[in-house]
Amino acid sequence: MGIFKIADDQQSHQKLQGPVIKVFGVGGGGSNAVEHMVQSHLYGVDFICANTDMQALTKMSSPNAVQLGAELTRGLGAGTNPEVGRQAALETREQIIESLKGADMAFITAGMGGGTGTGAAPVIAEVAREMGILTVGVVTRPFPFERRDHLADQGIEELSQHVDSLITIPNAKLLKVYGNKISLIEAFKKANNVLFEAVRGISDMITRPGMINLDFADVRNAMRDRGLAMMGTGIASGTDRAREATLKAINSPLLDDIKLEGATGLLVSIAGNEDLGLEEYTTVGEIVEPLAAQGIAIKIGMIVDPDIGDDIRVTVVATGLTKAQAATAGVQATATAAARPRAPLGGMPAAPSRGYEDFDTPSVLKKQQAAPAPAQKPAESKSDLLNIPSFLRRQQSE
The missing domain is CATH 3.40.50.1440 (Tubulin/FtsZ, GTPase domain)
Structure with a gap:
């Protein structure tokens, strides 16, 4: 009888709680982004940090932490090697499953270009989708001075195979907004804040009380198996x-x-x-x-x-959004997972660099200048x- 009572209590709690949303920060960049969200009091979500670097993991405020590849890396990190990050996540697969249980939606956030985030994020996303969880990737591409674009491209390509929607934020655009004289610490803070806004913008649609509601079904229908996404x-x-x-x-x-x-x-x-x-x-x-x-x-x-x-x-x-549209935006393009075969990590050539000469022109004006005149409607x-x-x-x- 006690078992049935527990089940009844859990069902009642879920009815009151609504959809369960979890934010999974992977690697140093992803964990730092989650830390920023925790400190910013993001409403109505659960936080999880996962890292191969045990020292960095212990500094996080999130009560939920997953040490990736304890035997493989001995808590010393992935050394900017995505394959080590991938193997570490595979070693820790059961703990990842346990941490994701009960979630209706999961954000997988990471900084692409490092070892743990680049290698482990696709594995975690794959696990989440296998569990039937609406899975959204929110990742950054490295700053130009980091010189890790080729690793980032490979990680984004692999991640795109295992998420329903993928928001990719090029840190280079932050330099265009805030200038090249911004300090390194401030630049990473700005990057974390952009990740925070991306997650909050979507999660608030579901978790915040509304005068005109968007329910979880609306968000799921708009984001399930959609490929590339963008937000502002x-x-x-x-x-x-x-x-x-x-x-x-x-x-x-x-x-x-x-x-x-x-x-x-x-x-x-x-x-x-x-x-x-x-x-x-x-x-x-x-x-x-x-x-x-x-x-x-x-x-x-x-x-x-x-x-x-x-x-x-x-x-x-x-x-x-399609590849052609994303290329115009200067963003790494990805497609729906079901639309193409899985590519091995490290098997994708680096994406060509994009130009930002017309950055200061608002996109609405650029579209008006480029688009043909619409046909007259009755x-x-x-x-x-x-x-x-x-x-x-x-x-x-x-």
Whole structure:
């Protein structure tokens, strides 16, 4: 009887708790990113740090830690060798499974280009997907001065085979935003913050109470088996805050030149205090709606964040992007795992470097300059669907 009572209690807890989201930081870069999220009080998620370097692992605040390859590396790290990181994760497979149990969604975060993150992250992602967990990779490419692009390319290629969606953040773009004179410590802090915003932008859609909710099914449908994804976040205040925050999000360097028209899923989250109004919701929707082609589901939610003050935060997540679109954005391109055979780690040539000459031109303007004039649409009658905005009609049709 006691066993059945425990099961009943667990089921009741899950009903109250909702979807379980876990953030799995892999290697030094991934663990540091998780540490930043812990210190920033990311809401409604569980944190796990995994590393081959035992000394670094003991410094993390996360209560959940997995030492990878204790026998193989003896806690001394992977020595910038992804194959050691991979073997260490395979050795620790059972502990990884145990740490992921109960999760509905898992973020696998790592800094690509090192040994542990590059080698172990694909193994952990593969385990998560085998367990039926919605698996999203959120990783950084190294700064140019680190000279580890070839390792990063190999790791990203391998990781792309084992995640539902993959957000790849090139640290080089942070240098474009903050300048080359930024200190090394500050540069890595900025990189950690970008990872934090990427995870928060998606997890808040699910975990935060909402005036207009995006449930877990919405997020799962938009991110399952979608391949490359990108995100942008904008924050603004004042009388025109909704418009300003949305424009910042869609013109974010992380979305620079991404053709949202080709995305197979588009998620938008609006966060603010209890004064958020329907007019602001409509403003965001009307700005985002023209960016997506007909037939693409646009899901927009409004969540209450009591800590945001008078600001409004708009997060745009575009999924299902193709290689051609990603190349335009200057981001390492990946495709859906089922669309191509698995490549061995270390078997992919380094990706060509991209140019950023037109970085300062907002992506919306660049798309307007490059795109042909759209065909004239027949005018709708004023009474058509009671003048419901088209982005709302898209949501209703889903």
